[in-house]
Amino acid sequence: MYKGIECKIYPNQQQADIIQMTFGHTRFIWNQMLGMLNERYQNNKALKMLSYCTLSSLIPQLKREHTWLKDVDSVAIQCSVKTLSETFERFFKGFCRYPKFKSRKQHQQSYLSTIRGQNIRLNYNQRYIKLPKLGWVKCKPSVQHIENERIQSVTVKQRPSGKYTISVLVTSENQALTKTGKSVGIDLGVSDFAITSDGHKYPSQKLHLKYQRQLHYWEKRMARRRLKAKAAGIDLKDAKNYQKSRQHVARIHEKITNTRKNDIHKITTDLVENYDDIVIEDLKTSNMLKNHKLARSIASQSWHLFKTILTYKCRIYGKQLRCVNPYKTSQYCSNCGYDSGKKALAIRHWTCPSCHTNHDRDINAAQNIRNIGLEQALVK
């Protein structure tokens, strides 16, 4: 099994220049190869797709034509070709769209490089990472310790905010956690992010409200500077003031995303550590598209991220995750099963007319979800 570890890096000017150059050169190779394949397909549509071996054998030829290609990490160049050939394979299987040309105007740039001997490794205190052609780069891993022997590959990225990160792919074993013998149902909401059947509520931070004013301020400036640059006939790529404000906006968005991701990681870790059986409601993408309310659409984005992270954590730590249909879970009484009909969203507490239990709306729903999940477990 593989695990990706995010890691901030702080290259110096010289290293940043090499990174930028590698972005450019790997993109060049990608576009050259893609262009060639497109032409080949246009000329004879019956021809079979070239394999990675054939494609990579063309690299030396290209390097002779464009000697500057030798200035950057050669593994990164190979990886670019490899990714292209894999993308084509996926396309023919119907998993993805036809590969596109890459542009230098994309705000997120990246390149991949795989391990060859000891070319990628961390120093003893994990403050520096050795990367091909770059040497030792200052870094800050998001986890305590990465074992050098486990490193498989590294992707160097530049975020839209201009910051550099790498994600390190490492092999990981199944790290089954001790069994607790407990099960839990989880109801996902807007004002509280997650509510467990035990009555614990994980609050959701109103990040878009918190950063609303800042974001609005910089978005306004960005729009004004774009117009100004256009009026002066400057290409947006060279418009320094516009780029500055664009990076400000990107930084705020990144801040929001990172905080949200961090919260979700905390909640999911908490859950897999404390419960063996976790039951959540099925999330439907159609529900997400129907909702035009901002808070709700943001919440549903987080729910999907929550589900993705919880799924892989359950797999790694040997826990059971079930998804159940949330139909009528907010209507039934979790104690006696009486259906008291639809309730307005404003009603947070209600008393069951049959068994007179006083319910918190969300906790009751979470308990219902748990019960459905446990019933399913018995059937299987």
Ligand SMILES: [Zn+2]
């Ligand atoms: Zn009842």
